[in-house]
Amino acid sequence: MGRSIVAKGTTIKDAINTALNLLDAMKDQVDIEVIETERKGWLGMGSKPAVIRATFRDSSTEKDKAEIKHPVDSLGRLATDIQISEEIEKFGKMIQLSKTSYIRPRSKWLDVDGKVWVKDGQIFCKNAPGKYSLVTPGKGMKFYCNHKLVESTVVVDENDILKVELEDEVKEPSWKLKIDDSMMSITLTITPGVLIYRKLIDQEPDTNIQLKVKERREPCPIEMNQVLEKLKEMKSVVGVDYSEIERVCQGEEKGDFLIASGVKAIPGKNGYFVPFKELSIKRGVKERSDGTVDHREIQEFPSVEHGQVIGMIHPPISGKPGTSVIGEPVMPPEVYPLVVQEGKGVVLAEDGTKVIATEAGQPHIVTKKQLVKISVVPKLIIKKDVSLETGNVRFVGDVEINGSVQDGMLVEANGNVLVRENVNMAQVNAGGSVIVQHNIISSEVTAGKHTKKMTDLLHLTEEIIRQMKQMVIGIQQLSEVSAFKVANFTQIGLGPLIKILCDGKFKSFRSHIQSLVHLIDDGKGDLDPEWIEIGDRLKSGFMTSTSSDIRSVEHMIQLNRSLEVIQMNNSISTEDSNCFMTVAFSHNSQLYSAGDLLIVGQGCYNSKLYAGGFIRIDGYVRGGEIYASRGIKINEAGTKGGAATIITVPKDQTIEINRVMEDTVIQIGLKTHKFDKETTFVTARLNEDGQIYFNN
Amino acid sequence: MFDYHIFNNKTKIKVNFEGDLDIEATELIEQQLTTELLQYQDKDIQFDFTWVLFVDSSGIGLLISMIYRLREAGCTVVIVNLDPEVKKVFSLLQLPMILGEDVFPNF
Numbered sequence: 001m002g003r004s005i006v007a008k009g010t011t012i013k014d015a016i017n018t019a020l021n022l023l024d025a026m027k028d029q030v031d032i033e034v035i036e037t038e039r040k041g042w043l044g045m046g047s048k049p050a051v052i053r054a055t056f057r058d059s060s061t062e063k064d065k066a067e068i069k070h071p072v073d074s075l076g077r078l079a080t081d082i083q084i085s086e087e088i089e090k091f092g093k094m095i096q097l098s099k100t101s102y103i104r105p106r107s108k109w110l111d112v113d114g115k116v117w118v119k120d121g122q123i124f125c126k127n128a129p130g131k132y133s134l135v136t137p138g139k140g141m142k143f144y145c146n147h148k149l150v151e152s153t154v155v156v157d158e159n160d161i162l163k164v165e166l167e168d169e170v171k172e173p174s175w176k177l178k179i180d181d182s183m184m185s186i187t188l189t190i191t192p193g194v195l196i197y198r199k200l201i202d203q204e205p206d207t208n209i210q211l212k213v214k215e216r217r218e219p220c221p222i223e224m225n226q227v228l229e230k231l232k233e234m235k236s237v238v239g240v241d242y243s244e245i246e247r248v249c250q251g252e253e254k255g256d257f258l259i260a261s262g263v264k265a266i267p268g269k270n271g272y273f274v275p276f277k278e279l280s281i282k283r284g285v286k287e288r289s290d291g292t293v294d295h296r297e298i299q300e301f302p303s304v305e306h307g308q309v310i311g312m313i314h315p316p317i318s319g320k321p322g323t324s325v326i327g328e329p330v331m332p333p334e335v336y337p338l339v340v341q342e343g344k345g346v347v348l349a350e351d352g353t354k355v356i357a358t359e360a361g362q363p364h365i366v367t368k369k370q371l372v373k374i375s376v377v378p379k380l381i382i383k384k385d386v387s388l389e390t391g392n393v394r395f396v397g398d399v400e401i402n403g404s405v406q407d408g409m410l411v412e413a414n415g416n417v418l419v420r421e422n423v424n425m426a427q428v429n430a431g432g433s434v435i436v437q438h439n440i441i442s443s444e445v446t447a448g449k450h451t452k453k454m455t456d457l458l459h460l461t462e463e464i465i466r467q468m469k470q471m472v473i474g475i476q477q478l479s480e481v482s483a484f485k486v487a488n489f490t491q492i493g494l495g496p497l498i499k500i501l502c503d504g505k506f507k508s509f510r511s512h513i514q515s516l517v518h519l520i521d522d523g524k525g526d527l528d529p530e531w532i533e534i535g536d537r538l539k540s541g542f543m544t545s546t547s548s549d550i551r552s553v554e555h556m557i558q559l560n561r562s563l564e565v566i567q568m569n570n571s572i573s574t575e576d577s578n579c580f581m582t583v584a585f586s587h588n589s590q591l592y593s594a595g596d597l598l599i600v601g602q603g604c605y606n607s608k609l610y611a612g613g614f615i616r617i618d619g620y621v622r623g624g625e626i627y628a629s630r631g632i633k634i635n636e637a638g639t640k641g642g643a644a645t646i647i648t649v650p651k652d653q654t655i656e657i658n659r660v661m662e663d664t665v666i667q668i669g670l671k672t673h674k675f676d677k678e679t680t681f682v683t684a685r686l687n688e689d690g691q692i693y694f695n696n
Numbered sequence: 697m698f699d700y701h702i703f704n705n706k707t708k709i710k711v712n713f714e715g716d717l718d719i720e721a722t723e724l725i726e727q728q729l730t731t732e733l734l735q736y737q738d739k740d741i742q743f744d745f746t747w748v749l750f751v752d753s754s755g756i757g758l759l760i761s762m763i764y765r766l767r768e769a770g771c772t773v774v775i776v777n778l779d780p781e782v783k784k785v786f787s788l789l790q791l792p793m794i795l796g797e798d799v800f801p802n803f
Binding site: 474477478482484491494500501 | 750793
């Protein structure tokens with residue numbers, strides 16, 4: 001038999017090429033026998049290399065073959081004899097090579113001819129005539145054959161010195177402690193360490209083996225003491241979870257672990273007022289005792305009797321301080337008591353905890369942050385019509401009219417107004433809500449006249465604040481120009497400069513100031529002292545013909561700040577516009593409500609309705625204009641011929657109409673729509689493109 | 697300190713200003729200068745600011761009132777040779793807008 005070699009490769013072709021390289025032969029000099037075809041495996045597992053046997057095919061093959069049949073050595077001994085003696089030699093060598101006293105079964109020994117194997121981290125090899133063993137080094141090792149580093153497949157001989165160097169690896173663990181910004185927790189971030197021990201895997205004898213290592217990983221724990229030392233350095237005293245630190249140091253998890261927490265401060269509660277019974281009417285609907293809302297309209301206003309307890313003031317409850325993670329106290333937010341301003345008809349008793357009415361009337365409670373103004377507004381009851389006989393009615397509190405308000409008459413009340421009959425060609429202005437149990441005809445009725453006024457005041461104030469800010473910047477810029485003499489301000493005041501600025505950039509400033517001052521003067525009776533004061537300051541600052549009071553830029557900045565404070569104190573929250581108007585029927589009239597507006601009877605005809613809140617009309621709307629800031633709901637709208645009906649809401653609101661006649665116009669934001677035919681159950685709003693769309 | 701010199705040639709009246717146009721110049725401007733200039737009705741008046749280096753709000757205020765009064769009397773007014781820093785002040789106060797751009801040729 002010619003020399004043969006068993007070779008492995010990823011593919012049959014590879015195997016053949018390997019064999020040819022090792023035999024140093026050409027393709028046509030060998031015979032190839034495929035022992036195993038390669039197997040691709042699946043998902044990287046179970047793949048098997050191709051195995052082939054390449055046998056030399058030389059000119060002397062025939063001769064060799066013949067001789068081999070009965071090989072005879074130089075001594076003339078028969079090959080078979082030689083073979084047996086060779087076996088004995090092999091046996092001896094085997095014992096020499098193996099370093100352990102491991103006894104192999106006989107059959108196995110016979111199997112190791114021309115093969116190589118790995119046992120207990122050592123590589124063994126047994127030569128065989130005509131057969132060569134091949135070894136391929138693997139990853140994670142350095143394979144030395146006769147002290148030379150080998151990086152690819154080699155033929156090995158039993159006399160070769162085969163050594164494998166394996167590297168153990170130590171990946172050091174790392175950790176970090178971090179206190180969060182609020183000083184309330186400490187996090188231990190851990191990247192665990194690992195010790196990797198590598199060992200050569202034992203392999204059964206084979207003609208061709210690839211050396212493989214197996215890794216044994218052991219965690220490399222973190223020294224808990226180091227962590228504790230660092231914590232001491234950080235002065236961490238509170239809330240340390242030692243068992244967690246221990247667990248995490250010894251574990252193999254990577255990540256952030258909470259190992260210390262402070263104690264959070266418990267917030268307290270500000271002082272507050274609790275009324276004894278439901279004293280405010282919200283939006284003209286009644287609340288039933290079970291808390292559900294009765295959508296029938298309110299027909300009365302609540303009232304208290306002389307000596308009745310209106311409610312209780314509860315003191316503030318302080319919070320409890322906590323502790324930060326470094327042992328410092330963490331204060332809870334401050335709590336403030338409720339400051340009660342006793343208005344008319346109210347007195348505080350029992351050390352400021354009980355609020356008692358000293359007069360009969362309607363309780364008025366106005367809350368602004370931690371200040372509450374409670375007053376009992378007396379009620380004026382007019383037992384008949386308001387007519388030339390009674391004269392016009394002007395009252396600070398509530399007014400109740402048992403009859404009607406007749407032609408040309410005026411009812412002006414700071415509180416609420418109740419009219420049990422009609423309002424005919426008259427004017428009713430209420431600071432609070434208005435209920436007209438029957439009809440309003442050719443009249444002007446306002447609910448929430450103060451809100452309207454306050455809105456105007458605040459609007460002007462806002463504009464003035466903005467312009468003054470710009471003015472200040474302008475003056476500061478001017479002061480920086482070297483040619484401008486600033487020192488003269490204290491001497492002459494800012495008057496002349498402001499005058500020039502008002503002729504220039506700030507043309508509207510002066511008229512705004514004038515309007516604001518005018519409004520304040522007008523409302524002197526109703527407005528808080530802070531408005532009166534700011535009005536005076538604005539007058540002496542900007543409206544004097546003699547030198548202005550304002551002597552420096554700082555002065556102007558302070559004036560502006562005072563304006564901002566007033567603006568904040570008086571901002572109209574949605575709570576404030578609790579005023580509402582409820583009417584049965586309106587004809588040819590103008591109705592203004594700072595809050596909601598409800599028409600609960602037949603409907604309204606040719607009337608102008610304006611509501612800062614919501615409008616609901618249970619009957620019909622024929623002609624006229626309707627506007628509500630917060631949406632409109634109408635049962636029936638439109639006229640069959642006659643004046644157009646226009647219904648408007650802001651762009652983010654909805655209009656709902658159960659039945660719309662043709663020619664009715666609805667407007668949402670700036671978009672209008674005219675109905676060209678009668679439509680039912682319309683719900684209209686703007687979509688994302690700003691177009692009116694309906695979902696019925 | 698503030699002072700002025702008036703040069704009258706047949707076509708226009710040139711007034712050269714000198715010094716600081718400020719509160720102390722008030723009297724001089726209000727009483728003397730304005731009165732003197734108002735004699736000249738329907739004339740072209742030129743204020744030369746070459747030697748004016750400092751201004752304050754009263755000075756500017758007076759300048760403005762004076763120019764208005766002169767206009768009422770039918771005169772036209774121009775302001776020339778402004779120092780760059782003084783020009784900045786006039787610009788911040790938007791004088792060209794208040795008085796009209798034609799008052800400031802080559803601004």
